[in-house]
Amino acid sequence: MENPLILVIDDSPTIRKMVECHLSQAGYRVAIAHDAESGIVAAQTTRPNLIILDHQLPGTTGDEVCRKLLSVEDTASIPVVISSAMRNRAFALYTEFSNVVDQIPKPFTSELLKSGVANALQMGKLVVQAQRTGSTMPEMVGEDHDSALEGNTRVFPVRAVIDFLNNSEQSGRLTVELGNDRIRFSLSGGRIQAVVASTVSPDRLLEFLPEDLADLAPLLAITLGETQDASMAGLVKLLEKSLADPRRLRTLLRFQAAVLTHWSLSGETGDFRFEPGGTLPPMFQAFPLQTSLPALSVEGVRRCGLAVNLRDWAPLVIARRNPRGGNLDRAGLSPADIKIHALLDGTMDLATIAERSGQELAAVVDTIRGFERTGLAERRAPVSSDAILLLEDEPETVRVVQKVLGPEGEGYQLKVVRDRIAAQLLLRRQQYALVLLSLDHKEHEAFFLSVKPQVAASTCFVGIVGIEDESELNSLDAMGLDGVLQRPVTEADLKAVVKHLLAAGQLAVV
Known part of the structure; x- marks a missing residue:
């Protein structure tokens, strides 16, 4: 179905440009007439879905235009919305006209214009028909469940x-x-x-x-x-x-x-x-x-949210989120709430956020609870002091490791490299608690044997390999690895091995 056509009859160039701009952006087709005569002709030739009619026109008024529209069968059923700075004083002149369904007072905002047009398009034909035939309108608009x-x-x-x-x-x-x-x-x-x-x-x-x-x-x-x-x-x-x-x-x-x-x-x-x-x-x-869901959610938590234990919230690490499909509207949020949202970098706990924002911890917690309900914030695991190095070139394994051990998972300081030279440089510059490395080829084994004596004795090594028979497992045991992950690597296996090694310092083979 073609987009609705709106005919604007108004002698003000500013109003015509404003209406055309906002309604066109909202998806409507717009026709323009600068006086009554050209407006009546346009109504007869274009048969618009709705007419926005100025009350004061050169040499005449909108009520005369309405009368002429009603006198012609082709235009008598077109809904008309009156636009006037006189508001109710002007609208009172149109009570006798069956084609007039609403008014939009001048000056109007783009939101008022678009909502007025949408409402008139939805109910206009019903109103015109009811007024012309003497039938009644439904008692409750929308109760027919004509939902989109x-x-x-x-x-x-x-x-x-x-x-x-x-x-x-x-x-x-x-x-x-x-x-x-x-x-x-x-x-x-x-x-x-x-x-x-x-x-x-x-x-x-x-x-x-x-x-x-x-x-x-x-x-x-x-x-x-x-x-x-x-x-x-x-x-x-x-x-x-x-x-x-x-x-x-x-x-x-x-x-x-x-x-x-x-x-x-x-x-x-x-x-x-x-x-x-x-x-x-x-x-x-x-x-x-004129507000947004996050603003109402935050205030709703403050007005009627249940009390919480602030000691449980102080150490939590929260990261801001931007929902898919674009940034969620933040209209109505206070400057303090916006500042809190900007500080949510996924590394600072709420106690630090409260200190840096200059807000009481209780106020920050209420804001976060409101944000969580509307998808603007999510909890993260605290960033660990343990650093992990991954040497791997298989994309799916890299994805699983990043998801489980990275900032959105367990929060370790994770470095990912795909070649042995880069891995060797990193091992010289920084101490790692754990090294995960591919051991599918002989050169991979040679690399492990060469770097293991060069790092701290506390560094754990876990090999990632596809094991097809028991002899391969025996070979890996002889290398002195601290753990083995079998391909394809699963999230559950990875979590179990890493937590076990870093917490207890013991060998884990999966």
Whole structure:
């Protein structure tokens, strides 16, 4: 199916360029008209999927354009979105027109433009048809399960689903079923704008509500829901005007989103579905979150995470991760959290991270727990003081050794070389606790016999060889190796031999 065609009728060159730029990047086709006459002609000839109509046009107004569009059968059913700086005063003139489905107030952001267009495309034809025929609209938008993506969080965790929607810059509503709860994330351009749950009682959030927001607790009965009507819109405007500091309402909405997100990431598995388009709940229309999953996860841990023993966390070594498919959105993270993430190099323990970041260890631990839930951090084994040298040219064996003994495995200081000259130079420059070397050929045996007397007596040698009969094993025994690994080398065998030799200093043959 061809991408939707959007016709923009606006006399402002700036608005036309802005709309064309943002909608084209979002995958829409865009047609432009600079006045009413050319706009009506374009609507008749191109038959767009949606019209964005300026209220104030040269010599006329948008309501006259709507009237002319309705008078022609070919254009009467095209959904129209009104764009005006007059907002509700202008929109009131269009209540009688069946083809007008929504408004986008000027000036608008790219996110508001794209979400408004997506919503109008999803519901526009239904609204026009309902208004022209007198039929009724569904009571709950989206309850027909017309989803673009669905599954179960046991297979696709909430983190992975939101990561995908973020990287692909999707706009719409993600519904996650958690037992009897239904938590909904509204996204625009992949970024989280709202998190609500009409099935959750406000009482369940009160135990986590900070004291400085206690007086706003009654509002949770409203902010948790998704009611879309005129009275709710009026209440939101009243709150904006009456609150001495509207930023506290924004803080309440973020608190709610953080707690619900924490439950989504840590709760039981269930079904999910994503529906493109949709409108933000009224409270979040006034105060969209514009944040990321990691930011909400970190705050969620701080608000309602279980207490931990800091002594257990202090020695842990954590490395930062960049998920596949691109960097996960970090919008909304505090400068302190971003600094902590930058320090996660996979070598320093958390006590050192806390010292270098200037944060309390407890704060660093909460940040790490939030990062772990969203794939931005992973635990690593502490870097060992023991150095290991691998002399091997078979790629699969090198891969197994690097995976098991390298930074992402046991954390040894691992050096890998493929020729004997390089190995000999390294053995002269540094002392190694263990040398793993291929012994498939006679020249390999000669190399071992020549270097063994030159290194410290504490250095262990493990031969890597394919053993086909007992006589070969007897020959290896006579060489005085500390251990033997048989090809193909397995992770389990490698771990067992290395740990045994370095911990106990005893011979191990597998």
